[in-house]
Amino acid sequence: MGEIQLNDVTKRYGDVTAVDNMNLDLDDGEFICLVGPSGCGKSTTMEIIAGLTMPTDGSILISKQDVTNLPPKDRGIAMVFQNIALFPHMDVYDNISFGLRLRNYEKEEIDRRVERASDIVQLEGMLDRMPEEMSGGQRQRVAIARAIVRNPDVFLMDEPLANLDAKLRVHMRTELQRLHKELETTIVYVTHDQAEAMTMSDRIAVIDSGELQQIDPPLTCYNEPSNMFVAGFIGSPSMNFVEGTITEHGFEAENFDVEFEPSHLDVSLGDDITLGVRPEDVYPIDAVHSLARPTEEIAAVSDVLEPMGDEVFVYLKLEDDVQTQIEETVSNDQLLMSVEPDSLIQEDEPVTVVLDRSKVHLFDSVSGTAICHGLTPAISQR
Amino acid sequence: MGEIQLNDVTKRYGDVTAVDNMNLDLDDGEFICLVGPSGCGKSTTMEIIAGLTMPTDGSILISKQDVTNLPPKDRGIAMVFQNIALFPHMDVYDNISFGLRLRNYEKEEIDRRVERASDIVQLEGMLDRMPEEMSGGQRQRVAIARAIVRNPDVFLMDEPLANLDAKLRVHMRTELQRLHKELETTIVYVTHDQAEAMTMSDRIAVIDSGELQQIDPPLTCYNEPSNMFVAGFIGSPSMNFVEGTITEHGFEAENFDVEFEPSHLDVSLGDDITLGVRPEDVYPIDAVHSLARPTEEIAAVSDVLEPMGDEVFVYLKLEDDVQTQIEETVSNDQLLMSVEPDSLIQEDEPVTVVLDRSKVHLFDSVSGTAICHGLTPAISQR
Amino acid sequence: TGGAGESETTTGTTKSSTDASGKTVIKWAVYPWIADKMPELRQALWDAGLSEDIYLEHQDLPGTAPGDIRSQYQQWLSSGRTEPDILAADTAFTIPFVAQEQFLNLSENLPSEKLDVVTENYASQLFPTVRSSDGDFYGIPFSTDVPGLLYRKDLVTEAGYDPEGENWAQNSMTWKRFSEIVADTQQRTGTEHGFVFQAKAYEGLSACNFNEWLTSFGGAFFGGRENLFGPVGKRPITVDESPVLDSLRMIRTFIHGQDDEQSLDGYTGGISPRQVLQFTEPESRTVFANGNSVALRAWPQAWQTSGSEENYGTDLGVMPIPSGVSEAQAKNDGTGGIGRSFIGGYSNHINPHSKKIDAAVEVLTHMIGNVEFRYHLFNASVVPPNLSMLDTERFQNAPVLGRYTDVIKIHAQRGIPRPATIAWNPESAKIASQVNSTLARDATPAKAMGTLKSQLADIEERLSQ
Amino acid sequence: MFHRINTTLEQLSETALRSPADANRLVFTGGTIVFVLTTLFPFYWLFVLALTPNELISNMGLVPKGYNLAVFAQVFQELPLHRYIFNSVLISLMVTAVVISLGSVAGYAFGRYEFSGKRPLMLIILVISYFPPAAFLLPLFRLLTGSMTILGIQTPDFYNTPLGVAFPLSALTLPFAIFVLTTFYSQIPDGLEDAARIEGTTRLGALYRVIMPLSLPGLTTVGVLTFITVYNEFFFSFLMTDGSADHWSPLVWGISSIIFEQQFTTPYNLLAAASIIGVFPIAVLVLFAQEKIVSGLTAGALKE
Amino acid sequence: MSTKLDSVPWRRPLRAVTLRIEQLSDTQFVYVLLSPVFLLLAVVAFWPIVNTFELSLHADSIVSPDPIGEFAGFTNYVDLFTGGLDALMPRPFVSLSQPLKSALIVTVVFAGVSVSIETLLGFAQALILNEEFRGRRWVRLVLILPWAVPIVIFGTMFYLMFNSTVGFGSEILHGLGLISATPFTSTQDSLLLLIIADIWKTTPFMVLLILAGLQSINRDLYQVAEVAGASRWQRFRHVTLPLVAPILGVAILFRLIQALRVYGVIEVMVGCNTVPSLSCMVVSTFQSRYYGTSATIAFTTAALIGLVTLGYFAFTKSEVV
Ligand SMILES: Nc1ncnc2c1ncn2[C@@H]1O[C@H](COP(=O)(O)OP(=O)(O)OP(=O)(O)O)[C@@H](O)[C@H]1O
Ligand SMILES: Nc1ncnc2c1ncn2[C@@H]1O[C@H](COP(=O)(O)OP(=O)(O)OP(=O)(O)O)[C@@H](O)[C@H]1O
């Protein structure tokens, strides 16, 4: 019940390949988040699982049964659509109960379930509103209620919380998790909210341009991204990347070096390597004592400060004459650091920083594949 | 140019009051975020400014001119709609250039602007796609491009980034900020993303049930929320609230006390008071040394741990036999604490915590109004 | 009007009656206006010995124009419908049906003595349309249709004329004199129009009005009378000859006056409104009925109405169609002189698919020679095919039509039928439009008739037997 | 009805005059009034004809020459108009039902699926409407009056039955319905059908529960147009019934028989009265149906 | 997923069928959907058409009881275009010397003029009915009602209106110098009156369809256009027009086809002799039992309409077919 398997699934629209030879293997009762940049094929994957889109190639199994040619209604799924798709001619009650009415449930049972679902999405007094008379977030909640009112084998949820405010989103997250535990349903979930992906899912599937990049538990993806794409995609703000080469002292970039013994890694001298480090693993020098194994000091100048409430992002220039490009992925001369809000760093002053060795990632610059996660004492040893 | 003033604006749909006697006064060139729970009236406010919805009461001034009865096209606005609403019969290029073509711009000028806008939203090669051939996020980006291609006096953006992934969102944020600086346009922006609201806006307007609660710079809203609603709404995860009463020793709740001299505040003995403290201002006892003025120690038991990558949320039970209710707003017997990911706290073990006195907020339990933000040394002095 | 009370309520087109139950009902598709007379007609048949178990029921004709009825009959008969049992058909279209033996052969079914009655007494002009080439009857003539020239006796008298004294109903009247009288009366009495007739481009123009005009001038469509019924393709076409042209010029003069460059000398013009070019029977009758015209060319139905007590009564005069040239001057035999009216009629036929052929035959048998039956029909303005009946006092004293039996008899003797051959339908259409267009002054009579001649030649050739 | 229209016109002009500056409003109101008047005028004329005693119908002006209201009763004595109307309504309903259901199914197939042969098939259907109805008369009459045997089976005799008219008309009005419904159905966003199917409908279920309700303006229009077309059709009605009210002849037959009744005079007043009465059921239908032609049926459904 | 369907006995076979249908692939499914439609059309439309075509390959039967003459191949068609059949028709098929009196040209002129005007008026009226105003339902009723008048009636109505002995219409138009005093005798005048009558009668057809199209437009798009600065006209030009275009296309297409087949109103109002449309020719030859000729004209008419519609598709780049 509820296992989903995609075998070599490909979907092409003309010359656009929306899903590219995707293989997925989801266990029954798993909570999987699909993440990836806009247009990478998440929704298409969902639609293929649901049976709304026929794959160009490949087959789909649900509950160990080949459903590639089965209509959606026989696949035992419920879905929250990215575009919400309420039935505009039905009021909220009818929208939510649509699937139940189709299945000829008893009136009382329907009422009970609708009440419970509308309670969960906090739409109690609104059952007789028409979709047109509701706000964007309210509509989205109706869509969620419509899905959860049923007991399918699989839930597909495409950005179900995108239009909800932070508090409601936290609430909904909890409810969905509770539901997941209660019904032991397999859930495939698309979200752009990292927190959501991290907290809710058993595994995260990272997709880029229709190709599956990594499917692993959230912390594995965060801490051991299998390639630069995943590393850069997971975590917000994004990981810092600095390009350099392997010398016999370790890693050498334009503006700083990190020393280690290259022979302990699967690299050759002169290889183009990219070093990755997350903003929270960059420390001002006065915090060096809290680090077991810091790197060598790096001289920089603070450029822009972005206070976020609970933390402050500091954009560091490694060279003096560059303009900070806040959104660039790989930039050899700047670093983003996150510090506590009570930090004393001001804009435009020299700052010396260090990295946490155990949190430094190395990637092959050409293929992007991860070479190592954390310069363990063994590697660092020269 | 670009000042917006709402005077006593009310919008009722039947018995639903979507906007309730709203007064707003936005300066020219200001970047304002409207935030509030789903259904609180943000979109309606936007539509009223745009002229798409006639207010039941009140008047609207744009650029000091009364526009209450002016049609949208004469108000000098561009808008990104919450529901996107692309023209289904036009390709991306035509959608983006629509406003320009209406104004008979030169072909080259249109091309130039469309190219620039599509560049900003990273839709370069997609100008000849039809909306139906695009993903949700791509459509939303077209909607953004359609707005920014023009030079209006006012931008209205209703959750323009809701369907974009984190990286793209960061990129778009920067671009919008740059645009804002360049054009010096007034921007009214709805977002559910706290980070967006905090980093982008000059001021945040917090709305609840159609009523304006506070309009202030982001950090003011964060640090000095004018009432419990704002305090609870701004910041994610939400502020902890604990109900108690004023005794002669200060604040006394069921499970802990915070001592101070009540007479220094505008309260009377026996008043019902709610204490608010953000998760990041709750510290495990071993971090007490980093605090200038901690409160008294509070005994608790860790319940659920939520690792978020760069931090970990710890749900604390103040009493032993309660069930953690992750989403409840006011709960006298639990606290949420955010700690570094390398913290050693495990689930289900006793933890002693302290609060940062300078970050403790007190609210009137009945009206919700803030009484004080931070127990300054003067207040704490008994 | 409404139902005449009693059991006979008028229910749409099929008149059913309660006393038909248990009897053999024979459905008879025939003129709608005799529906009211059905009880009397039925009784007359029974009185003549028809079994009382046979109940004759009226059914409306499926249309007004002969074309409608023809195509409907065509559908019914070629698909083998069993009803109606008896079909009344316009002589305009019976020829193909007879030729194709789509009706029951009555010579084989009717008692021969009755058929003899028909051959001996009925107007012979009607026979070509009901008999096949070998002489068998496929239908029995049912009515004779003749028009007349209606005029307002009161008006002409007022203008100083004496219709009774001059016996207009029987004595010779030329178009020339007619036009003078009409113009004079029109002027003296201040009547809007003088003479109205039917000149719309329709069957009634080609078969009737135009046919009458040209015949009164001694002209003919296809040479003489003997060619009227063929042979198609092997007869001369004479529509471009001068009598025909003269007749057209006369009518143009009536309409457009002497100023028309094609006007006919000696005729008084301006007596007919241009509107006649779009008139069929109802429009022209309305003008006359409203007192806006001195004279009208019309069918007995109209005589009956206009001559009734509540209308003009005895102020209505009817005279035969005037003459263009005298019979002696006429180019063709049987043309010229007065009373060269159109003569048509209806005949009854039996549906060979009927389930009640015997009863239907019985009905027809008892119609033949049944004076009572005829009399009732006459009162419904149906002129009998057996014209000798009109000589009886009974008919001559009949309420309205009786007054005009003289005219009917003259017309019945001197009238000319339409040249109803298999080619007539297309020919009729061409004739009507050419005549209408020359009357509208779109072409000279010579040119129009020239065109018509070649058109008719095409048709004759295409359909030559 | 006329009273209501008058008051509407008054209101329209009133609003126009209150803010004369608003040229748009004025043009709009003016246009509406002109359209309403020109449209109503022939009806008014029909009314004038009905009220004028027949013998007075000539050189008519703008007002009736008499007020012979009895004509409306008289026409019921002349012919069972109610029965004719009933026949027409019944046949129209039958055809409309068939056309809507078959047309919907075909419109759904054509409007929402791409398949090989789609365009040729649509063209073939369209071709039917190229032919003048007369082209069908001969074969259809034989087919539907039991005069043919196909594969040894005698075809049924529908002469003088509602089916005789309904059958051919269903087929001949179908192409139009299919094209219109195809157009409307193809415009319903895919997302809504997807949602219905996820909720558990079959494809046809989605058609019935979502696509058809959301195409209500189009569906109503097709229904109304088909109904009226059939109600007023004369070619096949004359072919397949004998004109008797008891034999399922439709209204047009009945009205025409007023003309046939008398060869040489046409009782125009009766004709006009019968027409006014005959148009009445349709007026009622249109009045109710137009409420279904409403805008914004898909509002609030999608975010895209 | 419990369902109560099975407990209703008669539904079980139905359910089995729907289940089967649901399992079909899209293409199979579509053909299953279309089969009843094509079955009906095959019997009641295609078969008669084929039959009629066969008829057109036979000579007319002039004297024999058999209504169908001998096989003649395509001679009827050849004759039609070379004028050989003109003899059997009230008016020539096509004649350059008398363009307005030939069937083809009259038909095309009628269709072209009336459909263009109906489209414009229909659009204007639909736009009015699309607005919200008090009494809209009544105005809608009024504007749609002409379509409800049977052809016999409305033909007679207009005939009487322009008949100089009854109505005053021709006097007015005559006074304006538009027509002669007896318009029904002239093809030109009759054509004009016919077009006026047809416009009155069939504009509602366009109105209804366009209105339905207008009402189906997503209102959000107007908001977007308004905010983008579109004037009333621009909203019409850039939003309304392209979005009703599909249904407008269908409406024009079918109006065009109907107009090219015009018959009834001509017969009733002005007579087929005065305004000889193609369908008039079909009917008149049919009624004369020239079945071969009639079928030939019918097929030629259909082919002509086909040609016009193909031209229309090309011109509008329509996606309809
Ligand atoms: N047409 C309407 N009829 C009745 N109520 C309406 C209508 N439109 C909006 N509302 C109500 O007005 C309130 C405000 O709606 P609005 O769209 O402004 O909310 P919002 O703040 O944008 O919410 P969200 O974040 O969910 O988009 C909501 O409670 C909504 O249900
Ligand atoms: N009908 C179509 N024709 C052509 N390309 C299409 C079509 N539908 C989707 N695509 C393309 O396929 C790719 C995948 O689309 P999909 O909707 O799956 O993206 P997504 O991951 O859901 O993106 P988002 O986060 O923006 O919703 C996109 O690049 C999109 O442009």
Ligand SMILES: [Mg+2]
């Ligand atoms: Mg998507």
Ligand SMILES: [Mg+2]
């Ligand atoms: Mg909103």
